[in-house]
Amino acid sequence: SVTAVVSAIKDILNGASGYNATKVDTVTVNSTTITIDYATPETPIGTITIGGRTGAAVVAAITTVQNGANRLPPLLRWPMAGIDTSQTGSASGSTLTNNNTVQSGDGDGVFAPAGIGGSCSKFSAANSESYTLADNDDIRMGDIAFTLYGWVRLGAGGPNDYQAIAGKFNYPGSREYAIVRNRVTNRFDFSVNASDTVVANNFGAPSDGVWYFIACRHDPVANTISIRVNKTTTDSLSHSTGVLAGTADLQFGGFVTNGLYFFDGYLSKWRIEKAVLSDAELDAIYDDEVA
Numbered sequence: 493s494v495t496a497v498v499s500a501i502k503d504i505l506n507g508a509s510g511y512n513a514t515k516v517d518t519v520t521v522n523s524t525t526i527t528i529d530y531a532t533p534e535t536p537i538g539t540i541t542i543g544g545r546t547g548a549a550v551v552a553a554i555t556t557v558q559n560g561a562n563r564l565p566p567l568l569r570w571p572m573a574g575i576d577t578s579q580t581g582s583a584s585g586s587t588l589t590n591n592n593t594v595q596s597g598d599g600d601g602v603f604a605p606a607g608i609g610g611s612c613s614k615f616s617a618a619n620s621e622s623y624t625l626a627d628n629d630d631i632r633m634g635d636i637a638f639t640l641y642g643w644v645r646l647g648a649g650g651p652n653d654y655q656a657i658a659g660k661f662n663y664p665g666s667r668e669y670a671i672v673r674n675r676v677t678n679r680f681d682f683s684v685n686a687s688d689t690v691v692a693n694n695f696g697a698p699s700d701g702v703w704y705f706i707a708c709r710h711d712p713v714a715n716t717i718s719i720r721v722n723k724t725t726t727d728s729l730s731h732s733t734g735v736l737a738g739t740a741d742l743q744f745g746g747f748v749t750n751g752l753y754f755f756d757g758y759l760s761k762w763r764i765e766k767a768v769l770s771d772a773e774l775d776a777i778y779d780d781e782v783a
Contacts, residue, residue, distance in 0.1 A: 568630055569763040570623075572613040572642075572744075573604065579613070579623055586630065588623035594745065595621075597758045604760040605643055605703045607781035612645070615745040617655060617756035622745035631660060631742040631764065633669065633710065635734025639769045641707035642762030643781070646673060646700045647755075656753040657706070658744050658762060659683075666738030670747075671708055671719075673698075673755065682708040682719040685736050690729040695721035703760075705778045710735055711768045722782075723775050 568586050570579050579588040597603060597612040604612040615621045625631060644657050657680075659670025667686035674681050680692040698704055698721075707720045710731070718728035744762065746754035761781070769777075 567763075567765055569761070570744075571608075571610075571761055572623075572759050573611045581625070585628060586625060588625050588744070590623060592619050592621045594623060602645065602758055605705075605781050607783040608643070608761050612643075612758045612760040613745075614758050615647075615755050617647075617746070617754040620746060620754050622743055622754065624744075625742040627660070627739045627741060632737045632739075633660075633735040633766075634737035635712050636766060637710065637712055637768045638735075639707060639709045639765045639767060639774075640669070640671065640763075641705070641765075641769070641774065641777075643703055643705055643760040644673075645703045645758040645760075646698055647757035648700055654753045655755040655757075656743065656746050657755055657759070658742075659747070660738070660740045660742050661686075661747050662738070662740035666736065666740035668736045668738045668740055669708075669710070671706060672753065673757075680704075680706055680719060680721060682717060684710065684717055684731065685733065687733075688717060688729055688731045690717050690719050690727050692719045692721045692724075692727055694725040694727050700757075703782075705774075705782065707769065707774045709768050713768075720771065720774060723778055726771060 568581055570581050570586075570588060572579055579590065581587055595614045595616070597614045600614065602612060602614065604610050613623070640658060642658065653675045655673040655675065657671040657673060659672070660666070660668040661670045667683075669684045670682070672681045672683065674691075677691070678697040680695070680698065681689050682692075683689040692706075705722050709718045709720075710716075711718070712734065715730060715732040716728045717731045718726050720726040744759060746752070
């Protein structure tokens with residue numbers, strides 16, 4: 493719980509060398525934001541685990557000055573900045589495998605959103621191109637809070653009515669979570685467990701050749717799944733059975749394990765957080781990266 497996290501942080505900081513109970517005034521945890529207020533400026537030390545990060549990485553993330561606030565970085569993030577034999581992730585063991593040579597958008601004159609800058613990755617459905625990462629604890633969910641979010645720009649088509657943007661899905665086996673471009677309804681969908689799907693109806697129909705910021709969340713407290721596109725009203729759906737903690741690969745651009753739903757278009761800067769980011773937090777990210 494938030495109360496337990498706050499208590500643990502206070503205990504660690506106040507119990508560390510050079511600290512005492514009068515120096516750390518308050519610790520506030522809100523989703524992925526940690527604010528630490530000091531009687532005098534200090535540098536936190538200790539070992540804690542928040543949102544899947546442990547030890548030094550957490551300590552560095554919450555290092556602040558008096559009354560300062562630092563937002564924890566996403567648990568996993570991939571820039572998808574152009575062509576490479578692989579896409580290096582932000583954590584050890586998170587490098588994506590490039591299948592059938594995902595290309596850079598540069599050749600088409602397509603670049604990442606202005607606030608991100610640089611190259612993006614181009615996927616061809618006809619060539620069955622994708623990025624994959626083998627199952628591991630960081631990308632396996634279960635009945636926990638998480639947010640999967642990033643940028644997508646749709647291509648002209650491709651052979652599939654349903655095109656996988658991102659997800660952990662292996663039909664008919666380990667169907668866990670997936671963001672899909674549904675070309676039948678012309679909507680973005682977010683599905684979990686192959687049983688519940690929330691549709692981005694509030695946003696409506698996307699167009700080819702435009703960058704969209706998509707964020708999908710599972711909230712185990714509110715028992716909902718949701719999808720939000722850009723800064724439009726969130727679509728949510730009641731869902732109380734959690735998310736399958738299965739063994740499928742994490743995949744961007746298609747479900748390679750069963751050769752289905754390959755995507756035609758471009759992706760940039762995708763992230764996973766084991767927390768439910770608020771609408772306000774997502775709007776702040778969008779405003780920063782779309783600029």
